[in-house]
Amino acid sequence: MTPVADSIETGPSGRPATPSDADGAGDRGPMARYRALVASGAIAADPVQAMAAEKLQLLYHALLHYRPNGGGSRNWRERLGLVRRAQEPAPQGLYIFGPVGRGKSMLMDLFFASAPVEAKRRVHFHEFMLEIHQAMHEWRQSNEGDPIPALAARVAQSSWLLCFDEFQVTNIADAMLLGRLFEALFQKGVVVVATSNTAPADLYRGGLQRDRFLPFIALITEQLDLIELDGPTDYRLLRMKGRPLYFHPLDAASAAKLDEVWSLLTDGAKGEPASFAVQGRQLEITRAAKGTAFMSFADLCGRPLGAADYLTLATHFHSLLLSGVPRFTPERRNEGKRFITLVDELYEHRSLLAMTMEAPIELLAASDDIEFEYRRTHSRLVEMQSDEYRERHHLT
Incomplete structure (x- = not known):
């Protein structure tokens, strides 16, 4: 210390x-x-x-x-x-x-x-x-x-x-x-x-x-x-205009690109752990800086978290960087459903999402159990890449 x-x-x-x-x-x-x-x-x-x-x-x-x-x-x-x-x-x-x-x-x-x-x-x-x-x-x-x-x-x-x-x-x-x-x-x-x-x-x-x-x-x-300071221009997001946000496959090159997004959004800050009280327990954030959170898919969707956790995340952070998103096979049905809930909360609060993935977003749903529910999520993920979406004010 x-x-x-x-x-x-x-x-x-x-x-x-x-x-x-x-x-x-x-x-x-x-x-x-x-x-x-x-x-x-x-x-x-x-x-x-x-x-x-x-x-x-x-x-x-x-x-x-x-x-x-x-x-x-x-x-x-x-x-x-x-x-x-x-x-x-x-x-x-x-x-x-x-x-x-x-x-x-x-x-x-x-x-x-x-x-x-x-x-x-x-x-x-x-x-x-x-x-x-x-x-x-x-x-x-x-x-x-x-x-x-x-x-x-x-x-x-x-x-x-x-x-x-x-x-x-x-x-x-x-x-x-x-x-x-x-x-x-x-x-x-x-x-x-x-x-x-x-x-x-x-x-x-x-x-x-x-x-x-x-x-x-x-x-x-x-x-x-x-x-x-309430001017209309978000200079940090201007740097992100036109830049890709979703990176695949899960390799070192994709991880490096996600790190670059972190650097652009946080001005190169190292970031610190953070925690938030959610219904009597703590939601632990791996790394946070300047309104941006960085977490792994395993920590955010591989554990029994729910809408209240994702709501807290979406309201406190204008951007989420998510690493290691897998394809949603039948064995990962629960993780896939949590991911769908997470995207819904991020979308409703106009949060930015950048992530590394095993496959392109149109191929993430690899199970009939989740494919129907994922259709709306896919549509939202497509929209969340657009500059029009990025220009919307984050809702807290």
Whole structure:
């Protein structure tokens, strides 16, 4: 596990980054970097993205003159307690949310690269919470009482600018912890920038004991400026236009093509395991990143899962990558029926499906028991390859 405290960004030659490093030669923050990308033709001009870049630019300027009390290094008088630095009000952070593919992560990357801060960290939110839970476990091995104040102090000391990618809450353990953790972080002067596919009011919707989570939503909306990136263009899916989604046979070449789809949809993210509560049990996702899930056919259709599981998958992910789809012989009748149910849920929620298969989609049904039911599935799979289908908004 990466220790929560080991997160200082470094500059040239491995020394701690400084504001001059962050500015770079002639760079003036995220807005300049955004305009440079537009001018070079690397990205298209987008008024909604430009508005968000302006907000990030304002935060960039605020950070030029801000340093939290206790955040980062102190001089010898402060360390001896002879003088005490007054706590300045922290600049308001940002919560950037909206549909997938609108450029949220790109904008945060531009901000993070130029942020004039030594102690900063950009991290996937799921990874950060895993570290917090592990740090709490380790702390309790030799301490008593509440670990939150000590952990918040450690985080603030090493990384008082936190940039979270893919902020989402899917389990009760995180939900019950976040309010106290973030309240302590904000009290320490930590500044937060987060991206999410979910509006704050919809976080952990339908989760267990959600009423106890609502104060955290209130805290987020108070401490962070909310920016909705809701432009009409899904730039990530534009990369997929005209690209094949179904690959056969089940060989290394097909697997490599499915990996390429993953890279295009997730900007090359490694992905992390995820889990969702479904009717009192957990649905385990092998790998997830940026609204995309990767699972094997054996894990998703070879086990006794049902419509509720596939509904959860389809609502939480705009894209599913499925490996190892076999032909549905009489011995695989049950697996075939689950696959039909899965495709129905993905289709109804306009999710993208890419997969490796033993045979082309028109030959997957290899049993009279399933051939009739599979006809509609085949028709839907054909439609789900089309650019018209891909351009539809994912339904959550």
